[in-house]
Amino acid sequence: xxxxxxxxxxxxxxxxxxxxxxxxxxxxxxxxxxxxxxxxxxxxxxxxxxxxxxxxxxxxxxxxxxxxxxxxxxxxxxxxxxxxxxxxxxxxxxx
Numbered sequence: 001x002x003x004x005x006x007x008x009x010x011x012x013x014x015x016x017x018x019x020x021x022x023x024x025x026x027x028x029x030x031x032x033x034x035x036x037x038x039x040x041x042x043x044x045x046x047x048x049x050x051x052x053x054x055x056x057x058x059x060x061x062x063x064x065x066x067x068x069x070x071x072x073x074x075x076x077x078x079x080x081x082x083x084x085x086x087x088x089x090x091x092x093x094x095x
Contacts, residue, residue: 015042030045
């Protein structure tokens with residue numbers, strides 16, 4: 001594990017050095033954006049990974065919510081049919 005001297009001072013957390021392989025055009029785009037933001041390439045990639053992970057987490061939660069809502073809607077329709085049946089049955093005995 002390699003800790004960048006300035007990184008630890010700024011973030012207060014340890015960092016690990018990893019190697020990744022990316023196409024040249026993507027590396028150039030990352031370098032260009034890092035220069036525009038006046039930050040280091042690794043800092044920009046860290047931000048991008050954090051954003052990606054957060055979006056993935058939200059997508060998974062959204063899927064769970066949609067499945068839950070669909071199940072609740074199904075149960076609500078089933079209850080509605082049951083109440084309609086009970087209402088119809090009780091109306092028979094009202095006269």
